[in-house]
Amino acid sequence: MKNQLVKFIKKRRKVLGLTQMELADRAGVGLRFIRDIEQGKETLRLDKINQVLELFGHIMAPVPQSKETDDES
Amino acid sequence: MKNQLVKFIKKRRKVLGLTQMELADRAGVGLRFIRDIEQGKETLRLDKINQVLELFGHIMAPVPQSKETDDES
């Protein structure tokens, strides 16, 4: 599966009913960064991504390419 | 667990008996980048990391913070 990050962020944000701006504020990143994530930009910085994922109790880690998202945790 | 990436890269590289330089060449990244990864630098670019992980059939994806590495796949 490709771009699990995009799907994950979008889904989680919707679940919490947050706007991109609210998410950006809570994560302490710029609004533009949230947009870049959700647009599938691949040249993002890892620390910034993790900064956002932390809100959802997640972190970026190496997983087998084939494996489907096992989280929903 | 923190920095699964560092552990993963170091372990995989050792298993294949590659030097940092060899890994850099095969992944198509600079030697400095491999070193930055293994030194735990957190401000790395996601696309570059994935470029390296691809050699091992892996990719960066969001996982629960608490979950231990389940790969070894």
Next chain:
DNA sequence: CATAATTATACCTCTTAGGGTATAAACATA
């Protein structure tokens, strides 16, 4: 429909990641 809220796109600036190179340190092995 009109209006407001949310998201997307574009431009500018500043900071820094990534690559290269050189040197030093650590780690082997004889």
Next chain:
DNA sequence: TATGTTTATACCCTAAGAGGTATAATTATG
């Protein structure tokens, strides 16, 4: 010990990521 190999640290330069802002497009909502 000395020698060669691998890894770490430090420097410079270029390209681009991240943030801000403004504007357009999209999506609700009445």
